[in-house]
Amino acid sequence: MKNQPTPLPTSREQPILSLNAFTGARAALAPDIAALVERRVRSFGAGSVLFYDEPLKIVRAEGAYLHASDGRAYLDFYNNVPTVGHCHPKVVEAVQRQIGAFNIHSRYLFDIAHDYAEKLLATFPPALSNVVLTCTGSESNDLALRLAARTSGGTGFIVTRTAYHGNTAAVTEVSPSSYKRGGPPAHVRVVPAPDPALFGNDVAQGFTDAVSAAIAGMEADGIRFAGLLVDTIFSSDGVFADPPGFLQGAVDVAHAAGGLFIADEVQPGFGRTGAGLWGFSRHGVEPDIVTLGKPMGNGYPVAGVVTRPEILSDFCADFGYFNTFAASPVATAAAMAVLEAIEQDGLVANAERVGRHLAGRLRHLQGRTPITAVRGAGLYLGVEFGTQDGPAPDIAKGLINGLKQRGILIGAAGQYGNVLKIRPPLCVTTTHADQLVEAIEDVLAAG
């Protein structure tokens, strides 16, 4: 295709999502696990994606720990959905209470949906004063694309090269990491992640120029630009957070070209970066549309889109939009409990403090280990591995399984799958962080 600016990487055939996948060597499994995997493959078929060479069977969870059927407690440095901690008492109590009282769609009135909407919106810039609640981050990004297309009059979107924004038909098109064959369609253009290894000292200018070139390429092909959609911590690209503010130029370029800026806060949102609740505010930029998901209900399916009233009303003039399970009393009670737990447990400050401690200790390993970079903010860290031959996904994969043997859960990301992705429940402590660092050292030493 003419002017497709950045071809997809050809160095891997599998999407990042399956980097840590169970590959089917069932003979080595414990009999109860093997039997469950067998049943799973029969029912879920090709849709079955499991973690680990030896999948874990979970039987209980609490705080920062998942308890497995092997009798061990695993320290969870992977799961960002249970963001205030597994089975947080506040969330558990809120869901238990509300599901016993009533659970109905939002074409009727009830207090909790509006108490929550107001508490949530108070955390955003005043212009972003409307919220549409949905059930999943995918539904949120799907709606965001439609809002941006309607407001801009365009159809073209720009995303980063290894982005993941969700699983609907429209959102998969803007999620290059989901493609196992080929690349995105013509209306989707990819730019490199804001990687210092690529752009050197001026990530801001480099990323701005890349977005600018992508818009120009799109327009040269007769495709009108609709918006720039980024996860503001660039998680599946390998975690890129610094320097704060580097997003401003790209947002300005998008606006100047008549497009919208959509901040996907599914990964960094709800306090994870340790610098306020939202990843975009750390960059000092104001999105036109913000999408929310995973951590919003600590595992209860609730998500949302926050935007300006006119963006929503223009869209609603063309289409009816209703979401049956969204904005229900149980969903909003769960989400309210999450916001309250973040405040009462001081989780933003904890993310900053523990994240800084952890990043500092990991950076001390650089030089004497194959760690080539430690990036991120708060409790969203990326630890990159490389050798003289380049990116080292095998080291990352070895660590994932080695850490599991040592009772710690973690995952990987990045264009080459060579970046450990650290995003634990926000209740982890510096002691937990020390355990992780020591286990990483131990696995690397064991080779």
Added chain:
Amino acid sequence: MKNQPTPLPTSREQPILSLNAFTGARAALAPDIAALVERRVRSFGAGSVLFYDEPLKIVRAEGAYLHASDGRAYLDFYNNVPTVGHCHPKVVEAVQRQIGAFNIHSRYLFDIAHDYAEKLLATFPPALSNVVLTCTGSESNDLALRLAARTSGGTGFIVTRTAYHGNTAAVTEVSPSSYKRGGPPAHVRVVPAPDPALFGNDVAQGFTDAVSAAIAGMEADGIRFAGLLVDTIFSSDGVFADPPGFLQGAVDVAHAAGGLFIADEVQPGFGRTGAGLWGFSRHGVEPDIVTLGKPMGNGYPVAGVVTRPEILSDFCADFGYFNTFAASPVATAAAMAVLEAIEQDGLVANAERVGRHLAGRLRHLQGRTPITAVRGAGLYLGVEFGTQDGPAPDIAKGLINGLKQRGILIGAAGQYGNVLKIRPPLCVTTTHADQLVEAIEDVLAAG
């Protein structure tokens, strides 16, 4: 557009979804309701869709009743999501227990997801042996469209004229009832609902011919046919159920043209028709893909796609698909409790018995009231109103608000909005049905 076979109705500008909408005459409202509506419009903006001229504020729900802030208990003949009854003890207990134990995504193993998947799949024809769990009916239909496109190699879909299948970008395209302006895109063709008023005594042949003509029209425009997608009770079209089996010809035509048949069971599924669990089985047809939603978790967000393994594996060769909140232990525990409650409470038989009683009594009103037809199966009934001037949506709208004044909740559907849509929790009794019939008589008599 050339060969667009059936233009959208021009007789109404509002989608069916908003037929029963609160229109904003706030001065007449009780002060507490007015204040809550005011807050709602501020936060939800144009996305706020409320029921009734005087919206109801719900404070509690149980069985067949919603309890409102006005102190009244409303008999619920509208809500099909709480299908086994509001706050069914089995579902409440299952969610309360599991949310306190653990709630995590399905890349780890746990028993309940597989116990549920097997129990669910056992209710389908043997060839439909894989399930992908999702969070919403919209996500299910979105995935179904992609599966059908991949397997058929086509892009064109046929749906009924007033169909509603969900709210994502792709699914809205196949949901004509969501369009407030214009019609569906070129790859979506609409056929009339299987309406005896249109097709006379041979609904089967008429509907088959309409599908056939739509495929021919699509192919004449160079669009390859991918599939026929129908709600097997044709709910938003106005409820069309008879004669059982009328779908066979259309399914055969779709298959002969290389397309797939997608049965959307979000409305009729889980026993509502009183003839087994699924609407398609009442017609004796075997779908290639079945989509599930609303009633599946009695209000907990859980949904799914059931299909043949090769359809899923072909798709998964091209794209990664993972759904974070789906197939979680809480979602599958809720869904399991629903299947068990349907069995233990004998709800399929109850739907048949109460539905037959209710339809019989309503048919007795024909002739001496403006009821022109009573259609449906089990506890999915459509009651059509007309006068010598044609369809009478005003009578339906008057009944919706008149029944509410008499403590009964109900909605409307159909191309002209003139069909009362009866789809209560499946636990309603013949006494409840009698109350409804008597209240309808009373409202009609009051004029």
